[in-house]
Amino acid sequence: MRKANIIISLILLGFASFYAYLIANLPARDLPNTLGAAFVPWVLAGILAGLSVILLIHSIFAANGNQKVSLPGRELLGITFLLILIASYIKLMEFFGFVTVSIVFLTILTWLAGSRKPVEIAAFSVTTAILVYLLFHKFFQVQLPTGIFF
Amino acid sequence: MDIALAALFDVLQIENILASMAGVFFGLFIGATPGLTISLGMVLLLPLTFALSPVTAFCLLLGLYSSGFTGGSISAILLNIPGTPSAAATAIDGHAMAKNGRAGEAIGTAVTASFFGGMFSLVCLVLIAPTIAKFALRFGAPELCALVLLGLTLICSFGQKSIIKGLISGVIGLIFMTVGLDPMVGTPRFTFGQVQLQAGISFLPALIGLFAIPQVVNGIIAGVRVIPTYHGKVAGVLPKLSNLVKLAKSMLLGACIGTGVGAIPGAGGPIAVFLSYDYISRVSKNKGEFGKGTPEGVAAPESANNGVAGGAMIPMLTLGIPGDPITAILLGALMIQGLTPGPLLFENNGQFVYSVFWAFLVANVLTLILTFATIKLWVRIHQVPSRILLPIITILCIVGSYSLRNTFFDTGVMLFFGVIGYLMNKFRFPIVPLLLAIILGPALEEHLRMSLIISQGSYAIFFTHPISLTFLVIALFSFTLPLVGPLIRKKSAEEDQDIIKKTV
Amino acid sequence: MMRRTTISAALAIIAALGILGSAFAADYPAKPVQMLIPFGAGGSADSMGRMIAKTAEKHLGQNIVAVNKPGAGGGIMLTALHEAKPDGYTIGWGSTGILTATNIGNVPFKHDVFTHVARVGFSGMPIAVRADAPWNSFEEFVAYAKENPNKIKIGNAGTGSATHLTPIFIEKELGLQFIHVPLGAKRRVPSLLGGEVEAICVPLPEVAGQVQAGKAKVLVIPSAERDPGFPDVPTMKDFGYDVVIELFRGISVPKGTPDAIVAKIEEAFKKGAQDPEFIEFAKKNSFNISFMGMDEFNNYVEPMDTKIAMVMEETGLKKN
Numbered sequence: 005m006r007k008a009n010i011i012i013s014l015i016l017l018g019f020a021s022f023y024a025y026l027i028a029n030l031p032a033r034d035l036p037n038t039l040g041a042a043f044v045p046w047v048l049a050g051i052l053a054g055l056s057v058i059l060l061i062h063s064i065f066a067a068n069g070n071q072k073v074s075l076p077g078r079e080l081l082g083i084t085f086l087l088i089l090i091a092s093y094i095k096l097m098e099f100f101g102f103v104t105v106s107i108v109f110l111t112i113l114t115w116l117a118g119s120r121k122p123v124e125i126a127a128f129s130v131t132t133a134i135l136v137y138l139l140f141h142k143f144f145q146v147q148l149p150t151g152i153f154f
Numbered sequence: 155m156d157i158a159l160a161a162l163f164d165v166l167q168i169e170n171i172l173a174s175m176a177g178v179f180f181g182l183f184i185g186a187t188p189g190l191t192i193s194l195g196m197v198l199l200l201p202l203t204f205a206l207s208p209v210t211a212f213c214l215l216l217g218l219y220s221s222g223f224t225g226g227s228i229s230a231i232l233l234n235i236p237g238t239p240s241a242a243a244t245a246i247d248g249h250a251m252a253k254n255g256r257a258g259e260a261i262g263t264a265v266t267a268s269f270f271g272g273m274f275s276l277v278c279l280v281l282i283a284p285t286i287a288k289f290a291l292r293f294g295a296p297e298l299c300a301l302v303l304l305g306l307t308l309i310c311s312f313g314q315k316s317i318i319k320g321l322i323s324g325v326i327g328l329i330f331m332t333v334g335l336d337p338m339v340g341t342p343r344f345t346f347g348q349v350q351l352q353a354g355i356s357f358l359p360a361l362i363g364l365f366a367i368p369q370v371v372n373g374i375i376a377g378v379r380v381i382p383t384y385h386g387k388v389a390g391v392l393p394k395l396s397n398l399v400k401l402a403k404s405m406l407l408g409a410c411i412g413t414g415v416g417a418i419p420g421a422g423g424p425i426a427v428f429l430s431y432d433y434i435s436r437v438s439k440n441k442g443e444f445g446k447g448t449p450e451g452v453a454a455p456e457s458a459n460n461g462v463a464g465g466a467m468i469p470m471l472t473l474g475i476p477g478d479p480i481t482a483i484l485l486g487a488l489m490i491q492g493l494t495p496g497p498l499l500f501e502n503n504g505q506f507v508y509s510v511f512w513a514f515l516v517a518n519v520l521t522l523i524l525t526f527a528t529i530k531l532w533v534r535i536h537q538v539p540s541r542i543l544l545p546i547i548t549i550l551c552i553v554g555s556y557s558l559r560n561t562f563f564d565t566g567v568m569l570f571f572g573v574i575g576y577l578m579n580k581f582r583f584p585i586v587p588l589l590l591a592i593i594l595g596p597a598l599e600e601h602l603r604m605s606l607i608i609s610q611g612s613y614a615i616f617f618t619h620p621i622s623l624t625f626l627v628i629a630l631f632s633f634t635l636p637l638v639g640p641l642i643r644k645k646s647a648e649e650d651q652d653i654i655k656k657t658v
Numbered sequence: 659m660m661r662r663t664t665i666s667a668a669l670a671i672i673a674a675l676g677i678l679g680s681a682f683a684a685d686y687p688a689k690p691v692q693m694l695i696p697f698g699a700g701g702s703a704d705s706m707g708r709m710i711a712k713t714a715e716k717h718l719g720q721n722i723v724a725v726n727k728p729g730a731g732g733g734i735m736l737t738a739l740h741e742a743k744p745d746g747y748t749i750g751w752g753s754t755g756i757l758t759a760t761n762i763g764n765v766p767f768k769h770d771v772f773t774h775v776a777r778v779g780f781s782g783m784p785i786a787v788r789a790d791a792p793w794n795s796f797e798e799f800v801a802y803a804k805e806n807p808n809k810i811k812i813g814n815a816g817t818g819s820a821t822h823l824t825p826i827f828i829e830k831e832l833g834l835q836f837i838h839v840p841l842g843a844k845r846r847v848p849s850l851l852g853g854e855v856e857a858i859c860v861p862l863p864e865v866a867g868q869v870q871a872g873k874a875k876v877l878v879i880p881s882a883e884r885d886p887g888f889p890d891v892p893t894m895k896d897f898g899y900d901v902v903i904e905l906f907r908g909i910s911v912p913k914g915t916p917d918a919i920v921a922k923i924e925e926a927f928k929k930g931a932q933d934p935e936f937i938e939f940a941k942k943n944s945f946n947i948s949f950m951g952m953d954e955f956n957n958y959v960e961p962m963d964t965k966i967a968m969v970m971e972e973t974g975l976k977k978n
Contacts (some may be wrong), residue, residue: 005582008581009581012581016322019631023329023344026344030343031341035338035339035817035838035840036606037606037607037610037611038338038603038604038606038607038611039602039603039606041336041338041339041341041343043522044598044599044602045329045332045343045344048325048328048329049329050646051321051325052325052329054323055318055321056322056324058318059318059319059322062318066451075577075580078382079375079376082371082374082375083371083375083573083576086370086371086374086375087569087573090552090565090569093552094552094562106549109549109614110545110549113374113544113545113548113549114375114541114542114545117373117374117540117541117542117544117545117939118377118540118541119542121540125418128542128545129545132545132546132549134547136549136550136553140553140557143198144190144194144198144557145198145694145723145724146553146556146557146560147560147723148474148553148556184970193698193699194699196699197699197704197708200708202704204712204935207804218816290848291848291851291852292852293848293852294849294852294853294854295849295854301913334730335730335731335733335764337840337842338817339817340731340762340764340816340817340818343762349730349733349734349737349764349765350734350737352729352730352733352734352764353728353729353730353733353734354729419844419845419848420842420844420848422843469848473848473851473873474867474868474871475847475848475851476844479698479699481700482844486701486702486704486705489708489939489942489943490705490939492868492938494866494870494942494944495867496867496868496870496871496873497867497868497871497872497873498867498870498871559726559727559728559729559734560725560727561727562727564717600842604839604841607837607838607839607840608811608837608839608854608855610837
């Protein structure tokens with residue numbers, strides 16, 4: 005936990021400096037008699053930097069507790085994969101259409117979530133995709149991409 | 155009195171009861187589905203109301219309005235995914251109760267408290283609406299700024315084990331909310347040239363991401379169950395009378411805060427919900443139980459939730475000013491029906507206003523009955539295997555966040571906050587402060603700077619307005635108590651932990 | 659596997675042909691038309707838009723689906739419309755905001771990337787004060803403002819919005835000085851009634867109810883002609899000032915949309931605006947139906963745009 009906190013406070017300090025850099029480059033265009041567009045961001049950047057320093061000092065001097073916190077590579081890989089999966093789902097949807105891509109997406113997800121029965125996966129993916137499409141697109145009038153298929 | 159009775163008779167017509175029931179069903183469903191909002195539901199129903207009589211139309215819409223919040227709590231309790239932003243406070247203790255196998259009791263409490271809050275606000279609406287409306291109009295920019303600041307001080311109370319981490323979480327939330335067009339001048343800030351970012355970060359996708367994505371990731375990667383399983387009967391669906399008496403204080407507090415804040419145009423429901431959760435956790439006898447699953451922690455925010463509904467109708471019916479976005483749509487429905495909203499509504503259409511009161515009453519009663527009748531069904535959702543539930547949740551989150559503004563950009567926002575939420579859970583940063591900051595952040599800056607324009611640059615405006623001064627004093631106490639409290643009472647270390655800890 | 663690829667390839671070709679085909683004006687409209695609305699659900703822009711969509715679709719022969727794209731003072735919707743294919747299946751429900759949002763410089767294009775197809779009508783944008791305000795006429799208000807520069811606070815929907823520019827036009831024409839408070843659309847009326855500001859500039863529908871109830875009064879409506887709902891309220895022209903600013907609402911499409919398709923849309927909305935249902939709705943909402951076809955509409959928009967651009971330049975609102 006101690007090591008993690010030290011790294012986190014350093015990352016946060018970096019983030020605060022990056023934010024401060026962005027604030028410094030904000031265009032000036034302000035109304036008279038009130039605080040400018042940069043005021044609140046500056047205050048926030050200051051508070052974040054201050055808190056990160058406190059966390060840093062606190063962690064350096066804190067006893068190394070027996071709580072272990074880590075982000076194993078397997079989990080990191082898992083999240084990254086999930087994000088890529090969802091991103092490609094959205095990208096492909098615009099081209100092929102919601103229902104088609106959703107069936108594939110749901111198949112992969114159901115398999116990942118532990119289902120191993122092909123019939124179950126297929127039946128579930130197809131019905132869910134069609135139901136969600138009918139519900140949102142037809143009933144709620146949400147314009148889902150229909151692409152070249154559906 | 156005659157018109158009141160005539161209005162009751164009107165509302166009790168079979169088609170009106172049916173409309174109300176349809177609205178309630180629809181509302182429960184909409185509320186429980188992440189991404190589907192009550193506003194969206196109302197807009198979809200609006201075209202239907204063209205053809206209906208005004209009373210039938212309002213039975214339908216008010217049914218949706220009063221049950222939508224309840225639906226939001228059901229998913230908050232069972233899945234830890236608040237279906238509406240206002241249900242975020244309910245998720246804290248409600249989901250903890252579900253984990254302890256008390257999901258039925260949690261929903262039962264939520265529904266009862268909602269009913270109480272709704273009824274309380276209705277009584278206020280009928281009896282003292284003009285007084286409340288007059289008071290609500292005194293809320294200008296400095297008053298709203300102070301109220302929001304008060305809301306933000308709750309960050310400290312939700313700081314879990316480490317106050318520093320709680321504060322960091324809050325500040326990061328505030329920083330995210332500075333993205334977009336500057337609220338006063340319209341300068342793009344931190345948008346990196348993206349027009350999409352100019353609209354700022356919408357909090358619904360962020361909310362869905364923060365709560366739902368960690369569930370999905372944990373479920374898929376680590377095989378953690380989304381819904382806590384428990385065996386045995388669904389106990390305690392109907393709350394016992396003795397329990398209800400114990401909860402009376404929570405429900406009354408929630409109802410008062412909800413109705414009051416709801417009546418202030420532009421204040422917003424989530425503040426009311428979090429304020430009432432925080433205050434009940436301070437005045438309650440068993441402070442240590444909050445966060446671990448206490449019915450009080452469900453009753454107060456739920457009662458506030460539906461209090462907001464009746465509260466927001468106060469300025470709508472008395473002044474013709476909507477109290478929140480949903481009542482804005484109700485006003486639109488009034489106009490479609492050819493009724494002119496505004497101060498004259500009561501004089502010109504007295505019987506219709508009474509019908510609105512009755513319709514709200516009927517909607518609350520129906521929500522109560524229908525939810526109780528279906529609790530066992532809802533609770534059984536835990537029997538659905540994760541391998542089915544996880545994909546459903548995922549796709550609903552993606553489509554739900556898309557549907558708010560019809561753009562996948564919001565889905566990206568949802569994923570971004572999902573990753574943040576996951577990392578924060580991992581490294582023990584509390585999420586509720588971030589959530590509070592996201593909900594309240596933009597309003598704070600806007601009202602701060604607006605106050606100064608109105609006062610021509612003088613900060614005295616915050617202290618010369620009595621309401622604003624009162625809030626600032628309360629905010630000061632509420633900010634310093636969790637920080638200083640443990641230092642003053644130098645008792646055993648364990649007790650200190652209990653005071654600070656309101657686990658999320 | 660091979661066969662499936664062949665089938666899907668064939669399907670793809672058929673579908674692609676379908677898409678190409680649908681671009682031909684003769685088939686238009688072959689599928690539902692999306693109408694982008696620059697605000698969220700519930701406001702007067704939204705309800706008006708959904709109403710005209712409902713009456714116009716009868717004449718278009720396809721559903722018109724309202725899609726809310728709120729944010730950035732209309733910038734989000736305008737960007738989406740600009741990026742949409744010019745095939746007539748994405749149309750925009752625009753307003754004066756189309757000119758203010760493009761001129762303030764937050765989006766990298768001007769209003770001329772759109773073809774303005776049809777103006778449905780407009781609302782007046784009065785200066786409203788509380789009923790108990792000491793001014794009973796616009797002259798008294800002006801006289802007070804002349805003696806007390808930087809004293810009167812006027813609320814608007816946001817810096818650079820049409821309700822901000824209207825008081826600026828008045829300031830410039832009459833040599834006055836107000837304090838402009840960007841209250842936002844939600845808080846305008848409560849702030850006026852609560853006494854936080856002395857006056858507001860607001861679309862007429864939002865304040866009409868308060869006026870009828872004797873809570874507020876409108877001093878001037880700077881439209882081209884007197885408002886039929888408020889015949890006693892003068893225009894700026896009545897005082898001899900050249901200030902005409904109206905909140906128009908109409909349909910715009912991305913430039914490059916085929917003429918034949920544009921004509922179909924124009925026709926559908928023209929008929930939609932004459933629908934009794936829409937007429938009744940508009941009357942109740944202080945919206946003046948006054949249809950303009952494409953040419954007339956463009957002639958109407960152009961000088962207004964020049965004027966707005968000029969004022970934004972002068973007051974330093976324009977981003978460089």
